[in-house]
Amino acid sequence: MSEKERLTRRDFMSIAMWAIGGVIGAAFGIPAVAYIIGPAARKQEDQGWIRLGAASKVELGSPTLFKSKIEKQTGWITNEEELSVYVLTENGRNFTAMSNICTHLGCRVRWIADQEQFFCPCHNAAFAKNGDVVSGPPPRPLDQYQVKEEDGQLFVLGG
Template sequence: MDQPYTLKDRGGETTVTDDVSRRTLLSKMVAAIGGLIAAGVGVPAIAYVVAPASKSGREDVWVPIGSTRQIELGTPTLFKAKIDRTTGWVTQTEETGVYVYTDNGRDYVALSNVCTHLGCRVRWVEDQQSFFCPCHNGVFSKTGKVLDGPPPKPLESFDVRVEGEQLEVHWDA
């Protein structure tokens, strides 16, 4: 071991020794390495646990539903869409129906097939030129407006875009 030496600074004298034993040095090195390993494993583990729980589950998605060739002018056509919803660690695939119609082949209207009253499925009735909900006799126009019955608001509508001949609806997942 070296001899202690004295440093002088403004606050007075300080005695410093180089008295570090091999055991003390090794224990501090092992503690430092252990801390680095714990941080290396702990930070990703915490991120894995916390990140999915912090997701809101809301995501804007364009969902392909079918071809424009399937639509007859002036008649709503039912398409089935599969939507993946992720909340935390759980991803669920939901199948829903979307009615799409156009009068001119350029401007498309997309409506949910879920009644706004109690969530029953509506269907297009050709001879009545309206959507009908069999649960409580709700009736909706071709544009989704309530014509009769207890539904409190129009059918939900979706933004539509056409990519080539592929129809896509904007879905707030």
């Protein structure tokens, strides 16, 4: 056997070992990478429309509270959270969806029908029925959601 043929066999064995190592590495590496980045990729997919309930439940001219359960995923942990949204309509066709979280320090506001205002008990703030600040320390109106009606059901865009 010549010196050249021995080098060729050595090269073949080296390439075969690298190929086997590559297959074993891929067999363990691909599932591991999918496990690590999977939750982050899924979070992107989960953002979407959240069903609130029947549009007919909304009283004309009076903010109506809807509560929905949503699943939030943070890494590998999934939590169920409650989403509370006030929906207002003046004509039964166009809807405004507002958060019930005060824009000052995050307390929950309540609609007081007698006074036609939202009230935040934490620092005595008041918001108009369209969410504008009437009095108190909140720096901006109540946050709004994008809202749509489909087949008589209301949905807000969340995530």
